[in-house]
Amino acid sequence: MNRILPVALAAALLTAPLSFAYAADAAPREPYGIALEGFAYPYPVHLLPVINDGEQLSMAYMDVAPERPNGRTVVLLHGRNFPSSYWAPVIKMLSDAGFRVIVPDQIGFGKSSKPTGELHFDTLARNTIALLDHLKIDKAEVVAHSLGGMLGVRIARAYPDRVAHLVLTAPIGLEDYRLYVPPTPTEKIIENEDKLTPDGYRKQLQTNYAIKLPPDAITPFVDARFNIKGSPDYPRWLRAYVSSGQMIYREPVAHEVALITEPTLFIMGADDHNAPGRPNAPEALRAKMGQNAELAKALAAKMPNARAEVIPDTGHLVFLEAPEKYKDLVLGFLGR
Numbered sequence: 001m002n003r004i005l006p007v008a009l010a011a012a013l014l015t016a017p018l019s020f021a022y023a024a025d026a027a028p029r030e031p032y033g034i035a036l037e038g039f040a041y042p043y044p045v046h047l048l049p050v051i052n053d054g055e056q057l058s059m060a061y062m063d064v065a066p067e068r069p070n071g072r073t074v075v076l077l078h079g080r081n082f083p084s085s086y087w088a089p090v091i092k093m094l095s096d097a098g099f100r101v102i103v104p105d106q107i108g109f110g111k112s113s114k115p116t117g118e119l120h121f122d123t124l125a126r127n128t129i130a131l132l133d134h135l136k137i138d139k140a141e142v143v144a145h146s147l148g149g150m151l152g153v154r155i156a157r158a159y160p161d162r163v164a165h166l167v168l169t170a171p172i173g174l175e176d177y178r179l180y181v182p183p184t185p186t187e188k189i190i191e192n193e194d195k196l197t198p199d200g201y202r203k204q205l206q207t208n209y210a211i212k213l214p215p216d217a218i219t220p221f222v223d224a225r226f227n228i229k230g231s232p233d234y235p236r237w238l239r240a241y242v243s244s245g246q247m248i249y250r251e252p253v254a255h256e257v258a259l260i261t262e263p264t265l266f267i268m269g270a271d272d273h274n275a276p277g278r279p280n281a282p283e284a285l286r287a288k289m290g291q292n293a294e295l296a297k298a299l300a301a302k303m304p305n306a307r308a309e310v311i312p313d314t315g316h317l318v319f320l321e322a323p324e325k326y327k328d329l330v331l332g333f334l335g336r
Contacts, residue, residue: 066095075132114239166260168267211316260303
């Protein structure tokens with residue numbers, strides 16, 4: 001039964017993107033592999049061989065062709081705590097509008113390989129461009145969410161000729177977290193993350209991301225995080241996961257955002273005050289962190305071709321919480 005549920009779930013996401021029907025946390029957990037073996041994605045998954053720091057790895061991606069192509073391609077960049085399957089409603093929305101949609105799992109995430117080395121935004125950017133080269137895509141629209149927003153900024157700065165438009169959906173990294181949070185040793189973070197429980201993680205998601213979704217819609221994110229604990233390779237997954245958090249902290253992009261010249265749209269949730277590392281900041285500084293909507297507006301005002309839209313009563317998962325408004329903003333922006 002547990003094997004059947006993810007397939008049915010993927011179909012439900014495609015046919016009714018606003019409706020979620022996931023098993024409760026109380027259901028028995030069938031172990032996944034650390035490349036999310038056993039966790040269904042809504043479209044076929046392909047693998048691209050890449051070499052990062054001398055290590056042979058595989059980059060997973062979905063490539064969704066529209067029924068009525070408009071000749072343009074969108075690349076979707078996922079966040080840190082979400083498998084790229086969560087883009088399902090946006091994939092359908094873009095595909096229905098005629099876009100070819102490329103949806104990679106970055107190395108270290110989702111169904112892609114978990115490297116033994118450290119993660120770096122420059123490496124993830126090169127991998128993404130290598131994927132576009134492999135698919136013979138010269139230029140793409142880039143739509144990014146959360147940590148993917150930081151990667152989108154790095155791609156737009158390093159490869160501006162490959163980006164037509166940039167949509168930053170509730171991006172993190174609009175401030176330099178090193179100004180608030182002291183450095184934390186990797187081994188200490190690994191220890192803390194290993195102690196986290198599914199219920200604790202669910203509360204963490206709800207609190208940090210101000211999610212406006214029913215509890216069962218959050219369950220697949222909890223499953224993707226905890227069903228892999230039964231894998232013998234879990235320690236390697238955990239180290240890669242912690243490396244992604246250190247990457248956010250050590251490799252800020254806030255100072256680069258205003259230098260982007262490509263047309264850029266920020267789509268922010270008014271209630272999204274996510275700020276990685278805030279619990280570790282001195283109490284006097286915590287309140288200053290995570291003013292994301294205001295940060296986006298201030299940065300957009302400094303950019304040559306950008307604007308920020310803030311959606312009321314919406315948290316970090318903007319495209320799932322306000323899908324119709326998100327659709328209007330994205331298609332309106334890409335269509336101009």
